[in-house]
């Protein structure tokens with residue numbers, strides 16, 4: 001999704017923060033008094049972007065003031081990878097987590113890639129090492145390794161092909177083999193296996209946000225909100241996906257809401273997702289049983305402003321790892 005952020009340079013001075021052009025989009029999500037505390041940083045960030053020839057790529061889990069007021073492009077992991085390839089500007093600031101910034105650097109290596117906070121990790125990326133992949137290959141000779149993009153460049157470099165939650169089924173099917181190793185998310189792997197005839201060998205990684213949802217949560221949502229449509233991210237345990245109406249990546253959830261306009265919907269995923277989809281779908285009622293990702297939430301306006309002011313933290317990838325890691329991502333992008 002391409003987002004239109006606003007430039008402070010073209011705007012007359014004003015006293016009322018609610019007159020800010022970006023406020024219209026988020027006025028139902030952010031109280032006026034809170035919005036007023038954001039405006040100075042929003043204007044500074046938009047000024048810095050212009051001065052530094054920078055664009056902000058923002059994951060769907062950013063808070064609404066980041067997603068709707070300073071981001072240039074928003075989307076799921078797959079969209080952000082594709083968009084990173086096409087950025088012309090000199091600097092990409094990744095409002096997301098470390099593996100996303102690394103992916104952007106791999107796909108557009110001549111650009112300066114900034115991540116506001118180096119602590120923005122991911123429980124999935126931390127769950128696996130290249131040595132784990134070597135051991136899985138030893139145990140399952142000949143099975144290709146399909147690696148979720150939520151991994152380090154070193155793990156991607158040890159893999160055959162990457163996938164995201166938005167294309168995993170197509171990636172697995174494209175290989176034309178009876179058995180694959182799919183790492184590191186055990187739940188994503190099991191949810192994808194249920195949609196193919198391919199035998200999927202898993203690794204015991206999990207997303208700390210999605211693994212906390214339970215089938216009981218879904219039952220309670222349905223009991224309290226009759227008629228609700230439940231959409232679950234495929235990083236949720238399979239029992240949660242089975243209790244839901246549909247499953248898909250964050251972009252697929254967004255498309256579902258935009259196209260189907262359900263009367264009530266519950267997005268079983270990170271908290272900011274509902275806010276960001278609600279901004280464009282005022283007639284849909286959002287039930288919000290969410291869990292916070294502490295890593296995504298490190299991308300505050302202040303952190304983003306500081307990153308543009310100081311040029312920190314610049315993401316680089318070891319030259320030896322870059323070529324094989326890039327190949328695994330590019331193979332994915334060739335399929336879907």
Ligand code: 13P
Nearest residue numbers: 076077078164165249250
């Ligand atoms: P997608 O946006 O690709 O669905 O990924 C969700 C996620 O948890 C990213 O860290």
Ligand code: SF4
Nearest residue numbers: 122123207208209293
């Ligand atoms: Fe990682 Fe889960 Fe946070 Fe996404 S939501 S960055 S998968 S911990």
